[in-house]
Each structure stands twice: as C-alpha cells, then as structure tokens.
Amino acid sequence: MFKTLSNKFYDIKNNFFSSGKINEKNIQDGIKAIEEALINADVNFRVVKGLVKRVKEKALGEELIKSVKPGDQFVQIVHYELVELMKSDDEERLPITKDLTVIMMVGLQGSGKTTTCGKLARYLIKKGHRPLLVAADTQRPAAIEQLKVLGKTLGEQISEERGEDFEVPVYSAPQDPPPKICKDAIPIAKENNNDIVILDTAGRLHIDDALMDELLSIRKKTKPDHVFFVMDSMTGQNAFDSAKIFNEQINIDGVVLTKLDSDAKGGAALSIKEVTGKPVKFVGVGEKLDALEEFHADRMANRILGMGDIVTLVDKAEQLMDEEKAEEMYQKMVDASFTMHDLLDQFQMIKKMGNLRDLMGMLPGGLGVQMQNVDIDESIFSRIEAIIHSMTPQERDMPDIINGSRKLRISKGSGTKVQEVNQLLNQFREMRKMMQNMSKSGMFGNMMSGMGGGLGGLGGMMPGMGGAKQRSRRKKKKRKKK
Ligand SMILES: Nc1nc2c(ncn2[C@@H]2O[C@H](COP(=O)(O)OP(=O)(O)OP(=O)(O)O)[C@@H](O)[C@H]2O)c(=O)[nH]1
Ligand SMILES: [Mg+2]
Incomplete structure (x- = not known):
C-alpha cells in the first residue's frame, strides 16, 4: 500500500531537503518531484494540482527557508495538506449509538x-x-x-x-x-x-x-x-x-x-x-x-511520507497482546527509548500478524520504506532475528557499543555477513532518530489526539506529547518497576 509514493517521498526528502541549506530552487524542484510522484500514483489530476498549489504557497514562504530543519518542516507542510485532503469530519469510523x-x-x-x-x-x-x-x-x-x-x-x-x-x-x-x-x-x-x-x-x-x-x-x-x-x-x-x-x-x-x-x-x-x-x-x-x-x-x-504508521501497528498488536504490553511498546516508540530487545519483540509479534510486507512498511524510516520493496520471505526475518539473538543483552540495550570486533562476533554467531549487521544497526539508528524527530515535532501527539478508542482508551485523551495523562502513566510504570 502506497509503496510507490512512500518510496518516492522518501527519496525526495533525501534528495532535496536533507541539507541544512534550502533555497527557492530546491523547493521548486522538490515540489515538482512531488507532483510527478502523485500523478504516477494515479492521484486524480485536479487533486494533485490543488495540493501542489497549496504546498507551494506555504513552502515558498520565508519561514521554510529560514527554518533550522527545512526538510522536516517541508514534510510537515505536505503532511498537513495530505491530511486535509483525506480527513473525515467525524473521528469515529462507525459510530454505534442505537439499540439496533x-x-x-x-x-x-x-x-x-x-x-x-x-x-x-x-x-x-x-x-x-x-x-x-x-x-x-x-x-x-x-x-x-x-x-x-x-x-x-x-x-x-x-x-x-x-x-x-x-x-x-x-x-x-x-x-x-x-x-x-x-x-x-x-x-x-x-x-x-x-x-x-x-x-x-x-x-x-x-x-x-x-x-x-x-x-x-x-x-x-x-x-x-x-x-x-x-x-x-x-x-x-x-x-x-x-x-x-x-x-x-x-x-x-x-x-x-x-x-x-x-x-x-x-x-x-x-x-x-x-x-x-x-x-x-x-x-x-x-x-x-x-x-x-x-x-x-x-x-x-504518515505512511505515504514513509514515516510508518505506528498507531495502526499498535492497533493490530493490541488484538494479539494485552493492553499493557501494547501501551509499553507505544510508549517506547514515543520516547524513542526502544532497544534491539523491543525490535526483536516486535518482529516476533509481527510474524504472528500476517502480511509481513505491509506491516513492516508501517515502521518509520528507511527500514519501513525498504521493507516494502523486498518480497519478505521468512529468511530475511530469520536473519535479522539471528543477528539480534547473537547480541549480548547489553548490546541489545545499547547498540551503540557494538564496535568492529563485536560486529564480527555477531556476524559469525548469526551466520550473516558483517555488512548485514552494519545495515541493521544503521537502520535501527535511523528508525530511532526518526521517532525522536516525530516526537519532537509533536507528530505522535497529533496522531494520538486524532484517535478515538484504540490503545486501550489512551487515544484522544492525550493533548500532545507532554500530556498529563501520559506523564502519570510513565510515573506509574516507573513505580511498578521499583
Ligand atoms: N486482495 C484482496 N481481495 C479482496 C479484498 N476484498 C475483496 N477481495 C476479493 O475480491 C473478490 C470479490 O469480492 P466479493 O466480496 O465477492 O465482491 P462483491 O462486491 O460482493 O461481488 P458481487 O456480489 O459479485 O457484486 C473476492 O475474491 C474477494 O476475496 C481485499 O481487500 N483485498
Ligand atoms: Mg457479493
């Protein structure tokens, strides 16, 4: 789903907006690339024209050029317009209010x-x-x-x-x-x-x-x-x-x-x-x-922009695991505090959820985008799992300590190449960074405030990232751990 677009948007972001400096020319080029991507994805022509016009107006404003992170801000502009294009007025998908x-x-x-x-x-x-x-x-x-x-x-x-x-x-x-x-x-x-x-x-x-x-x-x-x-x-x-x-x-x-x-x-x-x-x-x-x-x-x-769709992933996960575990997983993503342990947990859960490619596409960042492109067979999964299994608990908690000799040991232990270990580590880092960015920009908060139900009733109650409800939950969890 949205494979063509999320690939394209991911490239566009990297090609046009990754550098710190942005000028009118790369904004124009980036927008042109977006227009092409949308048309290639069979989006209605009139819809594309309207969207491109609105994005252009906003992006060419002074703000973006002056912004410290123009790439992220640009993505937010596009994100906003995409939401406007697709959103329902009522949040409830199928409100049931009567006896029949x-x-x-x-x-x-x-x-x-x-x-x-x-x-x-x-x-x-x-x-x-x-x-x-x-x-x-x-x-x-x-x-x-x-x-x-x-x-x-x-x-x-x-x-x-x-x-x-x-x-x-x-x-x-x-x-x-x-x-x-x-x-x-x-x-x-x-x-x-x-x-x-x-x-x-x-x-x-x-x-x-x-x-x-x-x-x-x-x-x-x-x-x-x-x-x-x-x-x-x-x-x-x-x-x-x-x-x-x-x-x-x-x-x-x-x-x-x-x-x-x-x-x-x-x-x-x-x-x-x-x-x-x-x-x-x-x-x-x-x-x-x-x-x-x-x-x-x-x-x-989020999916279209290659940012994954953690909320839907968690929704699905909730059907398979208890509420507390689902919340914990979500919290870790919000905090960007999840480790290789959690990644392994998620892989194992995802395996149970079926249609691996679509599910993996819901993970944020390059890993998600890339996973949509491969025909995921169990062997790729098993290799990643094997790599994580070959790490020590400490390495899983703090992948940053994995140096050259550790990489060699892990690759030997898992029967994979050092490049594969490297790739996983890089992707993991990127994924975490993306989550941090989404956290900082309030993207998670927006996602949550738009959600009714889901996540064991957490949705809709969270005004934003620093929501009181969330803080108290975090505290509660800490207390539990003691
Ligand atoms: N891959 C995929 N196949 C689907 C999906 N929804 C329906 N199908 C398939 O599409 C075919 C037609 O589905 P039906 O539910 O029979 O369609 P219908 O509208 O009831 O058809 P009529 O009663 O003949 O008008 C079936 O083979 C379904 O399995 C979907 O979301 N994904
Ligand atoms: Mg029918």
Missing part, C-alpha cells in the same frame, strides 16, 4: 461488498456487538452461499478465540425480493438479540436503473444508519464516476476502499474525498476476515 444499527453495503460487481460485510461483522464483534448478516443479493445464485460461509467461518474464528460458542447468523430468503428480505431482517434481528444488521446487496457491472431502484427501495424500507460504498481501489476513474452517481442517487456516508493490498499506488485513497465529497472510512487489505483497517487520514499521510 443498520449498515448497508452498496457498490459495483466484484468490488468486495460481501467480503467487507464479513470483515465489518468481525470488526464489530471485536467491539462487543452481535451482528446479523443479511443476504440481499438474489442476483447471483452463489452470493447467498458465500455470505453463509463467511458467517460460519467468522463464528468459528470467534468461538476459538473466545473459547466459547459464538454464532454469526445469516438471514436469507431467496424467494423474496431484496427490499422485503432486508425489511424482514430487522424484526428478526431484534428477536435474535442482534444489535447490528449488515445488508449485503447485489452489484452490477454498470450502474442501471433497476439496481438503483432496488437499492433505493431497500434504503427506504430499512432506513440504514450507515451506507457504505464499496470500491475496488484498482478500478480507477470508472469507480470514481460510480461513487459519484451512487452518492447522488442513494446518498452514501462513506467509502470502503478494498484491495489496497494489491494496489501499490494508492492514488484512489488520496482522491476519493475530493472527487466524491465522501471520505474513506475503512480499507480492505486482504481477502481474510481480519484484513480490514480503519482509515485515518493522519495515519495514511
């Missing part, structure tokens, strides 16, 4: 509606809800079966995770017209004690009146609280036109952008809101049921 919430999925054929129904069900179950899936696609005979299988698989997954029986019911009535199916599902959900109803509607290859009439009728009969347009990120301009028409005719609340895992460019994510007027709320990053992420403009901007 109805969610309706619409979109073109094959965009990922049915799969996303299953993913959203999982996402909501994880938040303590009890969804009912509704098979309202009677177009394709296999569609009902597909949703039933998803419901069954999800039920089994959750049962296993919880160690108790959990069912994800699927309502279907193939003989009925879809609007009736959806309407009937609502009392059934109430009887069944479900608090969420997810409607999987039919798709068409092209927008036609019959489809729109059917969807409108479903909308009228069920009064959904959220209508999501599911859009395949790979389908380009056509999909934008459809999104616009769907929005005009059915009034959508937001977009779920699917298949971002196979879309290295990610241009759609940057363009949707500007083009359709509706923000992206979720993204699909794989075929499995847990391959759904909340879309947060600030986190995406």
Whole structure:
C-alpha cells in the first residue's frame, strides 16, 4: 500500500531537503518531484494540482527557508495538506449509538461488498456487538452461499478465540425480493438479540436503473444508519464516476476502499474525498476476515511520507497482546527509548500478524520504506532475528557499543555477513532518530489526539506529547518497576 509514493517521498526528502541549506530552487524542484510522484500514483489530476498549489504557497514562504530543519518542516507542510485532503469530519469510523444499527453495503460487481460485510461483522464483534448478516443479493445464485460461509467461518474464528460458542447468523430468503428480505431482517434481528444488521446487496457491472431502484427501495424500507460504498481501489476513474452517481442517487456516508493490498499506488485513497465529497472510512487489505483497517487520514499521510504508521501497528498488536504490553511498546516508540530487545519483540509479534510486507512498511524510516520493496520471505526475518539473538543483552540495550570486533562476533554467531549487521544497526539508528524527530515535532501527539478508542482508551485523551495523562502513566510504570 502506497509503496510507490512512500518510496518516492522518501527519496525526495533525501534528495532535496536533507541539507541544512534550502533555497527557492530546491523547493521548486522538490515540489515538482512531488507532483510527478502523485500523478504516477494515479492521484486524480485536479487533486494533485490543488495540493501542489497549496504546498507551494506555504513552502515558498520565508519561514521554510529560514527554518533550522527545512526538510522536516517541508514534510510537515505536505503532511498537513495530505491530511486535509483525506480527513473525515467525524473521528469515529462507525459510530454505534442505537439499540439496533443498520449498515448497508452498496457498490459495483466484484468490488468486495460481501467480503467487507464479513470483515465489518468481525470488526464489530471485536467491539462487543452481535451482528446479523443479511443476504440481499438474489442476483447471483452463489452470493447467498458465500455470505453463509463467511458467517460460519467468522463464528468459528470467534468461538476459538473466545473459547466459547459464538454464532454469526445469516438471514436469507431467496424467494423474496431484496427490499422485503432486508425489511424482514430487522424484526428478526431484534428477536435474535442482534444489535447490528449488515445488508449485503447485489452489484452490477454498470450502474442501471433497476439496481438503483432496488437499492433505493431497500434504503427506504430499512432506513440504514450507515451506507457504505464499496470500491475496488484498482478500478480507477470508472469507480470514481460510480461513487459519484451512487452518492447522488442513494446518498452514501462513506467509502470502503478494498484491495489496497494489491494496489501499490494508492492514488484512489488520496482522491476519493475530493472527487466524491465522501471520505474513506475503512480499507480492505486482504481477502481474510481480519484484513480490514480503519482509515485515518493522519495515519495514511504518515505512511505515504514513509514515516510508518505506528498507531495502526499498535492497533493490530493490541488484538494479539494485552493492553499493557501494547501501551509499553507505544510508549517506547514515543520516547524513542526502544532497544534491539523491543525490535526483536516486535518482529516476533509481527510474524504472528500476517502480511509481513505491509506491516513492516508501517515502521518509520528507511527500514519501513525498504521493507516494502523486498518480497519478505521468512529468511530475511530469520536473519535479522539471528543477528539480534547473537547480541549480548547489553548490546541489545545499547547498540551503540557494538564496535568492529563485536560486529564480527555477531556476524559469525548469526551466520550473516558483517555488512548485514552494519545495515541493521544503521537502520535501527535511523528508525530511532526518526521517532525522536516525530516526537519532537509533536507528530505522535497529533496522531494520538486524532484517535478515538484504540490503545486501550489512551487515544484522544492525550493533548500532545507532554500530556498529563501520559506523564502519570510513565510515573506509574516507573513505580511498578521499583
Ligand atoms: N486482495 C484482496 N481481495 C479482496 C479484498 N476484498 C475483496 N477481495 C476479493 O475480491 C473478490 C470479490 O469480492 P466479493 O466480496 O465477492 O465482491 P462483491 O462486491 O460482493 O461481488 P458481487 O456480489 O459479485 O457484486 C473476492 O475474491 C474477494 O476475496 C481485499 O481487500 N483485498
Ligand atoms: Mg457479493
């Protein structure tokens, strides 16, 4: 995801803005490079023009030229504009405020509606809800079966995770017209004690009146609280036109952008809101049921700029480890106090989280950017792990003490080359520096204040880096250690 852009931005930052001195010429060149990068990433042309114009106005101001760290400041300007381009007005992705919430999925054929129904069900179950899936696609005979299988698989997954029986019911009535199916599902959900109803509607290859009439009728009969347009990120301009028409005719609340895992460019994510007027709320990053992420403009901007996306990484980690450990990891990143021990911990955890390349891409700095470029096979992981394992505990805590002879010992111990040890050390240093910079510039703080939920409720409570809440937590932790 965003591989093309994050690579490019990383290079641009290094090429044009790494030196202490910045003049109008390298700003102009840098901006030109950004423009090209965005166009190559299939970002809508109008969107690129607007963004470039705003960045230029700000960057060419006196401030940047006088700034001590023009490169960092430039990145912040771009970051701000990217966020503005993609952000939703409300921070909550899917607010559930009623006893029964109805969610309706619409979109073109094959965009990922049915799969996303299953993913959203999982996402909501994880938040303590009890969804009912509704098979309202009677177009394709296999569609009902597909949703039933998803419901069954999800039920089994959750049962296993919880160690108790959990069912994800699927309502279907193939003989009925879809609007009736959806309407009937609502009392059934109430009887069944479900608090969420997810409607999987039919798709068409092209927008036609019959489809729109059917969807409108479903909308009228069920009064959904959220209508999501599911859009395949790979389908380009056509999909934008459809999104616009769907929005005009059915009034959508937001977009779920699917298949971002196979879309290295990610241009759609940057363009949707500007083009359709509706923000992206979720993204699909794989075929499995847990391959759904909340879309947060600030986190995406971080990824695009090659700064990683620690918050999403921690979100994912939280699903796998307890809250305290997740917080500790986050804190270490904020403090930039994490060591090779932590890196090893993270690697081991990441291995459990799946889709290694995307996950590694969430790490800040060159390591993250670089990891997106390699086809990560276990062997690279094992080599890095082997290198860290060959370090003494002291070396892991303080990698700076690793001199030439230590490097040689580590490389021998891990069966790797000294260059590989060097590379890891350099990347580790760079990663830590990047975190420090992000910390200093308040980037972490901004990320956090924009977050609702997540991180065990820490999000949203932190006014910035020096937040009182955070300090007290740090103290508490210190006390615990004593
Ligand atoms: N890689 C990847 N594949 C996805 C994602 N979302 C959906 N798919 C795949 O896309 C294909 C179509 O997905 P469906 O959920 O059946 O799409 P749909 O919109 O319900 O299709 P119709 O009901 O025929 O209109 C399936 O093979 C899914 O596994 C995603 O985020 N990433
Ligand atoms: Mg479907």
